[in-house]
Every structure is written in structure tokens, then in C-alpha cells.
Amino acid sequence: MEIDLTKEVIRAENKNVVIINQTKLPHKLEFLTLKNCKETAQAIKNMNLRGAGTVGVASGYAMAQAFSELKSKEKILEAKEFIENTRPTAQNLFYATNLVYKTAIDETNSEKIAWDTADSILASDIEATSIMGKLGAELIEDNYSILTHCNAGKLAIQGYGSALAPIYYAHEQKKNCFVYVDETRPRLQGARLTAWELAQENIDHAIIVDNAAGYYFQKGKIDIVFVGADRIAGNGDVANKIGTYEKAVLAKENDVPFYVVAPQSTIDTKTKSGSDIIIEHRSQDEVKNINSNLIANEKSKAFNPAFDITPAKYITGIITENGNYKPDNLYNNLCES
């Protein structure tokens, strides 16, 4: 392994934010140094970094950079809005910008507090992934085959990842397991990032096109599904990468347990149900081109919703650092905890 992925996906260094440029993976391991709030926000928007946790940490650091660069509350609020407009579906982003802003804004040493708060978001992610990994690994039996969608690994949330954390733990526990990796069109986070991560750890896996998951469900080849989440509504509905809903329906139809793994900060109790979540629609170029090569009929348009909503009824459990919840009890459990 060239680098320690549990530590080097995103970090702060002298008021810069240093990240792995995920758009270059798996072909090239390149680091980017983001020197100010605007550069960091732009990197979020361009998806040089992505994944719910990593986006959250980056937006926390972008806020801290704003506190370093800007002096007036008004300008800092403008910066906050600028950051929040980069990826409107990501709960962790809003969680981070609000936490840094509220904790720091009325303090005399607001700059230091902003940076400390951003650091704390990173630290709490690392701890959360460790607990989620242990909880999820309890569900993995020896010789299990696991399906995952998109990348909810170490690149997506610093530490052990979210959806991949149970797999990393099971692997450390010497359980034999095999991972079906949905390639995850249009941006191929599965084929590029999850496959790369699993290869780094020598975890046996195969990439499949998103169309093929149903085939393996039907054949009884998939024992359990783990996915991440970008936002979880109070009723347990989950917004995650486009295609997650399809896999959840197929899992239920084939009696395969379907788990969402995400830190508590992903849960947005202010949003009552999935239908209230804003879905980001991205450029049609992501569908029609791969690496700037046209792969579709040029004169046709394309639609590109980036996320979908998986209703709670398809979800077996939501694993956070606080426990493994039944999604339909999510709200009650959260209020009790």
C-alpha cells in the first residue's frame, strides 16, 4: 500500500486543505492543495473530493478558511452560502458548515475555534467509522458475498469508510468474503474508487455493471447489501447515489438484507420524509461522455439525477455510531437517545 488511506484522504495543513484528487483515481494518485475557501468549495463542486463524510469535512475546513480570510459576519455568511450551494443533497455538508459557523461566529478567537471545530468533525468521523465497522461486521458471516453501490469507503469518509467499514472489519477478523462492486454510472465511483480501495486491501471482489446486480440477486449469490447515505430523513428514508433505490427494491424482492451505514450526522430530523429532500441534477455531459470521449448519440439529450430516495420500508437497518436502528423506529430511537 502506497499510502495510509485511513489518514490521507483529507487533512488540514497550514490553513490549506490537502486532498487526494479522486477524479484522477484509480489511474493516478495525486494530491491537491486547496489554498482558500473558494478553492475548497470548487473542489467539492467539481468532485475532486466526494463522499458524504469527506464532503462534510471539506466544507467544515472551507468554513474555517472563510474565518481566516474574511473579517465580517456578512462576508462569512456569503461564503457559507457559496459552500452550501456546491452539493445541495449532502446533509453532512450543511451539518459541517452550520456547526463551524455557529460554534465560532460569536467568539473572540473565532478563527482558531473554527479550525478546531473542523478538526473535530474529521476526528468524530474517524471514530464513527470504527464503531460502524464493528457493528456491521457482526452481520457478515464467513464466506458471505456482499453487494455495494458507489463508493462509501475510506475515500468517502475518513477512517474506515461507512458501507465498506463492515467489510474491512470482517476482513481483519479473517472472515472470507467477496464483494460485488456496482460500477455506479455515471461517474463510476464503484469501478474506479471502491474497486481501487478493495484492491489496496487485497479483498476479493469483482466489478459488475449496475444492470447485473439483479442477475446475482436472482441467482442467490448476494448475502447482504451495504450502502452509504448522503442524507437520512426523520422517517428513515435515505437519499444516496442514484441507483441505490433500484438495488434496495431488488434486495427486498429477493429476501436479501439491505443495510445503510452512515454517521449520525447524516440524519436530518428536520426533513420529515424522503420526498422533502432536494435531489441534485448534474450535467448531461456526465452521462454522454467518459473522460471527454462521447459515448452516446450526440444529438440526444440526457437526464442526470445524482441521487435517489430509498423509502424506509426497503431498508433492513441503519447502522450509525450509536447503533443499528430499524429505519421505521428511527425517529423514536433518535428522540430517545
Next chain:
Amino acid sequence: MEIDLTKEVIRAENKNVVIINQTKLPHKLEFLTLKNCKETAQAIKNMNLRGAGTVGVASGYAMAQAFSELKSKEKILEAKEFIENTRPTAQNLFYATNLVYKTAIDETNSEKIAWDTADSILASDIEATSIMGKLGAELIEDNYSILTHCNAGKLAIQGYGSALAPIYYAHEQKKNCFVYVDETRPRLQGARLTAWELAQENIDHAIIVDNAAGYYFQKGKIDIVFVGADRIAGNGDVANKIGTYEKAVLAKENDVPFYVVAPQSTIDTKTKSGSDIIIEHRSQDEVKNINSNLIANEKSKAFNPAFDITPAKYITGIITENGNYKPDNLYNNLCES
């Protein structure tokens, strides 16, 4: 429109088979002249032509070429086996090779009879697509949005296509309709071929990644689904392009009617159920590369099943040139007819 797609996808000319090279679409309209049985079989295998009907016609012509080139029954049988090994899931391929072989082999003017029989397969496809189009168009109301998967259009079966035939007819009847085109990974027949065909006819459409169909089902945006078939078992189970099963499950879950459109020759009553159908697994390169560009982690393997089985219970109706059948009555209806 540059060419008449209802006539020029595949045709015989002086014992050659002239086809549109579908691997070059949509970027380039190129014709290939296949001069002998081996070249035609190779073009089927390489998917220079594809689609159940077109594969059937090509394999019929390949058999006719074998009758022209080879004199002994033994050699002709060898050629038949060679042709049949190109695409093992395609029922029309076996239908065509058997029909040409059995009709011609014991005749004195076997060569002419072989070519006439191959011509008749093409003619009967053209007629079948016309009837299927009319039957299917009855199901399309004004302002309907339609989902289709892969390419079951004019490129796939000469004439009006199979799954697209109802759409072409509805369009001719001045019904306003919109088509969601699954891009259909790994070979992108939707993004490349279906989108190109629909653009030729000015039918409003948008390409979506295969992951996004569920999103539009859930939003109530899809009124009806039409897909083709590569083989239909006696119990109404349908083998079609990988991903079809996923869309069928999603359609049922969202109460959207799901129709299979295919000529009678696709029905294989000797195969009792879908589980008896051999599924072709193709090279992992199709998943990991697009146009020879690596799009996945290089060191990871990929699995590439080319078809899946949609059980009859998910299918609202199977439309052939003989009628619109309930799939669970398929066998009885066929025996009666």
C-alpha cells in the same frame, strides 16, 4: 434521414451479406460486406450486427453462404455449429440455422432453397414488426412516457423493430410520447443505438443511466415499459439484455405495465423455463473499457453476464405477430394457436 432503416440494416446482395456496422454507430454510418459464412458468423460474434431479429437473419444468411461454399452435409453441419456458437442465448439464431438447414439439406437445388429460406426469414420479420407495432401502439395513450432498455429497434429486427415498433406506430398516429432510454451498460446499445434511431425519427427522448430508471418510476414519470427478448421459454420467462430483470421488478413495484415485444420465432417451447436458458458471459474488457479506454481499476476483475431472465410473473404481456399474450397463458395459447 440519411437511409431507410426499415430496409438497410441487413440485406443479401450477390451471395454477400451487407450490414450496417453497429459497433461504429452513432458516430459513423458504415456498411460491411460479409463475403462468406465465416465472415458473417464472425460479425455476429463481434456484434458488428446485433439484436435478436438481425442476428437471426444474419445466421440464416450465413447458413445460405455455407450452402454456397460447401458441398458435403458434414461440412455444412460443421458450419452450422460454428454459427450457433457465436451467441448461445439467441433463440432466433438457432431458429434460423435450423430452418435453413432442414428446408434445404435434402433438396437437389439446396443452395437456391437455402437463400430463399433466409430471405423468407427477413420478410417474415418485417411483416411481424408491422403487426407488433400496431398491437403495441394500442397500449400507448397520448402524452405517455415510455421506458425502453437496450436496442430493440429497427437495428435489432428489420422493419419497425420489436420494442420500438409500438413507439414508431404511435408516433405515426400523431400521439405525443416521450422515451426514457436506458443507456444499457456495458455495450451502451441504448445510448448509442436506440437514441440514434429515435433521433432519426424526431421522437422526443432522453438518455438515462441504467441506475436512474428507478428514480423515474418512483416519480410516476413512466407510464409503460417496452423491451425486446432474445429467448422466451415455454412458461413465459424471458431472456433479454442484462438489466431487463431489474426494470421488470421496478415496474411491478411501481404498478407500471411491462411488455415484451418479440416475434413468435423468439419463443422456444422446448425450453420449459427461464432457468434452463444458457446465459452468455462475455469478456470483462467490455465492462472495464469503453472504446479501448480503461474506465475501471486495472487490477480488479469484472463479471459480465450479457443477459438475465425476467420471470413471467413480472411481465404484463408478450406481444408477438400473433397477439398480445398473458405470459402465464403463453404455453396454452401457443398450443391452441
